[in-house]
Amino acid sequence: MPTIAFMSSKGGAGKTTAALTLALGLARRGENVSVIDADTNQPIMRWRTHAAGLENLTVFPARTSAQLLQALDDARAQGAWLIVDTEGTARSWDQVGAIKPDLTIIPVGASPLEAAEAIRTSRSLQNMATFFDRRLPHACVFTRLPAAIRARSFGLVVRQLRAERIAIIETPLIEKEAFRAMFWNGGTLDSLDPEQVSGLESARNNAELYAGDVLRLFAPGGPLHQAPPAPAVAPAQGWAPQAAPAAAMMPNAA
Ligand SMILES: Nc1ncnc2c1ncn2[C@@H]1O[C@H](COP(=O)(O)OP(=O)(O)OP(=O)(O)O)[C@@H](O)[C@H]1O
Ligand SMILES: [Mg+2]
Numbered sequence: 001m002p003t004i005a006f007m008s009s010k011g012g013a014g015k016t017t018a019a020l021t022l023a024l025g026l027a028r029r030g031e032n033v034s035v036i037d038a039d040t041n042q043p044i045m046r047w048r049t050h051a052a053g054l055e056n057l058t059v060f061p062a063r064t065s066a067q068l069l070q071a072l073d074d075a076r077a078q079g080a081w082l083i084v085d086t087e088g089t090a091r092s093w094d095q096v097g098a099i100k101p102d103l104t105i106i107p108v109g110a111s112p113l114e115a116a117e118a119i120r121t122s123r124s125l126q127n128m129a130t131f132f133d134r135r136l137p138h139a140c141v142f143t144r145l146p147a148a149i150r151a152r153s154f155g156l157v158v159r160q161l162r163a164e165r166i167a168i169i170e171t172p173l174i175e176k177e178a179f180r181a182m183f184w185n186g187g188t189l190d191s192l193d194p195e196q197v198s199g200l201e202s203a204r205n206n207a208e209l210y211a212g213d214v215l216r217l218f219a220p221g222g223p224l225h226q227a228p229p230a231p232a233v234a235p236a237q238g239w240a241p242q243a244a245p246a247a248a249m250m251p252n253a254a
Contacts, residue, residue, distance in 0.1 A: 002103065003103075004084070006084065007096075008106050010117040017143065017180075018210075020035070020085075032057075035084075036071045038087065096136070102226065105169070105214075107173075108157075114157075118161065122140075140168050142168070144175045145174050176202065178203035
């Protein structure tokens with residue numbers, strides 16, 4: 001099953017939130033999901049110790065590189081979707097060769113400065129891809145997007161990423177209290193109480209669309225479908241133009 005890593009050179013970009021939201025989105029569709037928490041602070045491990053149920057979602061701790069190798073072995077033995085939350089430091093870059101992600105998701109806020117950081121992360125992945133001589137497909141997902149962001153400023157950031165031919169996951173994660181509240185007490189968007197968490201319903205819809213977008217990337221005929229040869233892809237809305245020769249960064253590159 002696919003391995004999806006969350007990485008960014010910028011701290012607090014939204015990696016952990018986007019990783020857990022995706023894991024839960026896949027799990028609620030009945031998929032078996034393993035999560036490796038490779039952040040030394042172990043936020044998803046802490047979340048898991050409070051979360052009830054969710055038999056099809058297993059979290060593996062990986063505070064050190066040695067633990068990561070063990071967790072990768074253990075998680076891969078389960079044959080489930082594998083989601084790796086990294087801590088976004090230099091250590092994470094050293095771990096890419098072991099993680100061998102089929103997709104790396106780079107969370108990015110809708111500001112030019114954050115886009116510049118995401119571009120830096122994308123370029124590092126391209127360098128890694130050359131170094132390891134393997135594809136490292138990656139895409140940005142907008143996170144913490146203010147519901148009232150002006151279309152023009154958002155459009156400028158999208159253009160900044162597209163100019164670098166970086167793919168963008170179509171559904172952004174909106175800035176919602178519910179995405180923070182999941183971490184209060186091992187909650188999920190399903191278990192949280194709409195009386196206590198504002199905007200829960202729209203966060204649920206948002207998460208559902210986002211998980212659907214990622215799933216579609218791996219579906220037969222999708223840009224990351226793993227059957228050889230890699231299929232040619234008609235650019236879906238929200239994805240970068242497909243004409244670039246920079247194979248390492250293109251999700252559909254052969
Ligand atoms: N969609 C969202 N809506 C509201 N708050 C969010 C959202 N995404 C992230 N946050 C908040 O932003 C902060 C940073 O998010 P998160 O911890 O997911 O980032 P990170 O990239 O994993 O950080 P770190 O680099 O420290 O690991 C947290 O307080 C989190 O609750
Ligand atoms: Mg984190």
